[in-house]
Amino acid sequence: MRRGRGFTIVFLIMMVAVPLGTVQAFDFGGSLHTGLQFSLNQEPVFRNGETLTLWVGSRLGSSSQIKAQAHYRFSTELEPDTVEPYFFDLDLLHFSGTYPLRGGRWPVLTVDAGRYTFNDFSGNVLSHTLDGVSVGVLLPFATVDISAGTTALLRKESSDILVSKYDIYRNTEDDYVLAPPRIIGLATLTFVEPFLRQDLSLSTILQFDVSPRDELISEGLPVFTADLGGRVNTQYYGIGVEGPIIGPLYWDSFFYAETGSLLSYTGTEYQEKSILGFLAGGSLRLFLEDGFHSMIELSGLYASGDADARSAVEGNQKGKSRQFLPIDSPALGKVFSPLLGNILSTSLHATLKPFFNANPESRNNIVEFAITGTTFFRPSTGPISVPHNTESDKHYLGTEVDTEMTIRPFSDMGVVLSGGLFFPNRGEGKPFTEDQQKAVSYKGTFELSFRF
Amino acid sequence: MRHKLLLLVLIAGTLSGTVTAQSNSVLDSVMEEEVLSYKHAAYLVLTATETISDSTSPGEAAERIPVEKKIITQKSPDDSITYGEYALLIMKQLDIRGGILYELTESPRYAARELSFYEIPPEPISPFTTLSGKQSLQILRSVLEWKEEQQ
Numbered sequence: 001m002r003r004g005r006g007f008t009i010v011f012l013i014m015m016v017a018v019p020l021g022t023v024q025a026f027d028f029g030g031s032l033h034t035g036l037q038f039s040l041n042q043e044p045v046f047r048n049g050e051t052l053t054l055w056v057g058s059r060l061g062s063s064s065q066i067k068a069q070a071h072y073r074f075s076t077e078l079e080p081d082t083v084e085p086y087f088f089d090l091d092l093l094h095f096s097g098t099y100p101l102r103g104g105r106w107p108v109l110t111v112d113a114g115r116y117t118f119n120d121f122s123g124n125v126l127s128h129t130l131d132g133v134s135v136g137v138l139l140p141f142a143t144v145d146i147s148a149g150t151t152a153l154l155r156k157e158s159s160d161i162l163v164s165k166y167d168i169y170r171n172t173e174d175d176y177v178l179a180p181p182r183i184i185g186l187a188t189l190t191f192v193e194p195f196l197r198q199d200l201s202l203s204t205i206l207q208f209d210v211s212p213r214d215e216l217i218s219e220g221l222p223v224f225t226a227d228l229g230g231r232v233n234t235q236y237y238g239i240g241v242e243g244p245i246i247g248p249l250y251w252d253s254f255f256y257a258e259t260g261s262l263l264s265y266t267g268t269e270y271q272e273k274s275i276l277g278f279l280a281g282g283s284l285r286l287f288l289e290d291g292f293h294s295m296i297e298l299s300g301l302y303a304s305g306d307a308d309a310r311s312a313v314e315g316n317q318k319g320k321s322r323q324f325l326p327i328d329s330p331a332l333g334k335v336f337s338p339l340l341g342n343i344l345s346t347s348l349h350a351t352l353k354p355f356f357n358a359n360p361e362s363r364n365n366i367v368e369f370a371i372t373g374t375t376f377f378r379p380s381t382g383p384i385s386v387p388h389n390t391e392s393d394k395h396y397l398g399t400e401v402d403t404e405m406t407i408r409p410f411s412d413m414g415v416v417l418s419g420g421l422f423f424p425n426r427g428e429g430k431p432f433t434e435d436q437q438k439a440v441s442y443k444g445t446f447e448l449s450f451r452f
Numbered sequence: 453m454r455h456k457l458l459l460l461v462l463i464a465g466t467l468s469g470t471v472t473a474q475s476n477s478v479l480d481s482v483m484e485e486e487v488l489s490y491k492h493a494a495y496l497v498l499t500a501t502e503t504i505s506d507s508t509s510p511g512e513a514a515e516r517i518p519v520e521k522k523i524i525t526q527k528s529p530d531d532s533i534t535y536g537e538y539a540l541l542i543m544k545q546l547d548i549r550g551g552i553l554y555e556l557t558e559s560p561r562y563a564a565r566e567l568s569f570y571e572i573p574p575e576p577i578s579p580f581t582t583l584s585g586k587q588s589l590q591i592l593r594s595v596l597e598w599k600e601e602q603q
Contacts, residue, residue, distance in 0.1 A: 025578045025580065025581045026578060026580060027576075027578035027579065027580065029565075057578075058578070059578065059581070410550075410551040410552050411550065411551035411554075411565070411566055411569040412551035412552055412553055412554075412565070412569075413551065413552060450552075451565075452553055
């Protein structure tokens, strides 16, 4: 959909989302959030944003509920001026219901519909807002959940899904209001503690690219086009285990195989090629209640790469594309945060709540510190999703240290101070040129939020 | 403290079915209530805070809500009470501190929000909705357990 259609209709959607007949169980609220950010990679960036979020919700009978949430954001960016100053969007329009099927505790049918967050069990392949439907069945020994959703109605600024060159192109073009259209199906089967108190999850995710063909490159085109590509369809098949090991020590691990297809320029023309990528990860977490309610986590992620690819997105040239390409991946660091493809990272994360019991009358004086150290490698010498030195054959990319302090003096007010430093590999044959990464890149943020 | 513990035991026992309903006629009535009444809310909270003895009738308990605190006005003992009003009664009688908006307004709405902040009840309830007797016992039990943990 091209720019020109107004979005005030979402206000109307919010107003009719809660039937008047259920006014007794109706509730509403909101929050004000202000954020200041300073970052330096090549050029200093100062950014400020104020966000007003409003929500309404209501129970519909004893088993169902509906909630709608929208936000309005005013942003300023001193240098460079790249953000849209005024932005409004509907974040949530979520109906959810829980219905016992035989009148007893089990089985239970769950239904979700509308705009809400869809997650795979690991959160590393898909964790994104979509418009769609989910149906699940809860059993004492397992849960089954089948979902389908689309990105077609999301505003492009609210979409972090960058699977194809067309996604990247459309994100930068002012003519477009909505995100590139994709249809995503997700099926998850989780066995609850089938052995040794471990939960076992199996997942299949199907991602169909339905971007308009007339804006894409066709198979057989003999000329390479750097900024445009074709449709990228992907499928993911995952398995994961999580649970306690001993005492306060917990773990989780997962593995995904990715298949699919994408257009590849072979040197003479564009041809449809298949994808075969892999993602694996895991973490160990130690909870120490007596040690200031601290938690220490050691984690690792591996996402396969393609050594002879031209770029991280649609850069395949020969044979299968080996680059893992998630639908939406989590931020790996506050400063250095490439997409989860051709990346090997290890991370040590610790949180501390030193004043957790300082005031026995109230939990209001909660202060939490967090520190994370992450080292980044690339498993192949192929491309990563951030600008890098294509001549380099180094695998070590750099190390990042992030800190965060959260202060919540009142239940309805909170402050977050955070900062990150990224130290790129500066050795011989370094993976980043002087123009791509300074000796140290950093980012600092101050956020204040108030709920009402 | 003794009454608090007694009430906790009674609530826990009643909810789990290990204490017979006849052993406490008020709790029995509360358990049967589909919509919590003001008098029963007052009885539960004032007993828990040792403001009244457990031999006081629910009707008398409703009249003992301190007028100067203006927690709930214009309610007769048999009127229903909303979750927000019940939360405010709990917050005021148990002297629980709240956030900025609660301290400024001392309203049912923000009292309910305060309890939600402490994850009591586990799933947020609209402050405008009514409670069953059983729900009210579960909420009071959670608050008392949380208060005990803090000491």
